[in-house]
Amino acid sequence: MDQKRIIILEDEIIVALDIKEILEELGYACQVFHDFHLALQALDTFNPQLAICDINIGEGPSGIDFVKQALQLKPQLAIIYLTAFSDRKIVELAGKTHPVNYILKPWSDHQIRVSVEMAFDQIFSVAQQSQKLGDLTQSELKILELIAQNKKSKEIADILFISEKTVKNHRYHISKKLNLSTENNSLLAFALSHFGYKNEA
Template identity: 35%
Template sequence: MDKQRHQVIIADDHPILLKGLHEFLADLGLEVIGAFYNGKDALDAIVDSQPPLAILDLEMPEMTGLEVAADCKKLGLKTRVILLTLHKELKFYQQAKELNISGYILKEFALNDLRKAIDTVLSGQEFFSEKLFEGLKKEDCLSDHSLTPSELKILRLIADGHSTKEIAEQLFISERTVDKHRSNIISKLNLEKKHNSLLIWAQNNKDNLY
């Protein structure tokens, strides 16, 4: 069996988390050939040994996990990177995808995800925590449709069951303006122009509007 296949470099600026990660990986049969508290030392070790896998904290002193991954990509290294993070924001996930990062795991679910992630990544595939996508649903649900703040406000009021007249009174605008906003929202959400189609959509997606 190829011993190098099981070599890994890890980095996290929290000593207890780093120690726990080291022990967890050892229990899985991986050989941790370097454990570091900052991104720069981790990058230097990755460049020197070029292991098949590096598991890095997203936020670290000197260099973040994303910055380490960016340099690995720039240098053409074959080391696959798994990021451990507390961040569920879309922007971090998008940056990870742009850098061809192989894995993105939320720390709160790391024990459940890490074993599967390592097997998946070492087999040449990608692994992203399912919980990450649950966290993104609220943001994704509306960001793709480019709703304005005014349209989103009106959509929330529709979801709460307010009529056009009530919305106009609350926002101090005319009913005609509300109707125009409703029409724009229907168009952006690609809804059928049927009676109550917007109300039904808003109520079905109410939890994603806040």
């Protein structure tokens, strides 16, 4: 992977610059934005792999609104939310965008470092798995898309006019080809990260 690039969308300049300083000392390339629209433009010009985004960025669109638009433009963008809120409704809305982590204010330098390292571990893993998508058959890709829509094996079987056992066999073979664990929700997580957001309303 080339240089690790991060955009920081935060309306509090001191907070944004503190995070930028911490991350640049670790070798990350960072750009700070206070404006929703300028941050969206940076997706093309700066091409970040990760966005650290305050859920509440002042008046107008929220950080969640930014992330929704950003993922339409750059579906592989990893997200970390900054928040001082623990409001259930806000967290549920944010969760629908599948962030890799949350950083709660007031944060520590250690929390920033660990969250970003974990995010890039996941970014690297997803990039490796994405390369393996070329090994999947068209049927397997279609099943992954349906898994990302939270369809169960029985529903997928009905949609594709195949048996439920065939769907389960496909799921097993997809997991093996992608080197995913078959004992947890790793296949669902992979499907959501590659196909999920575009299928959400």
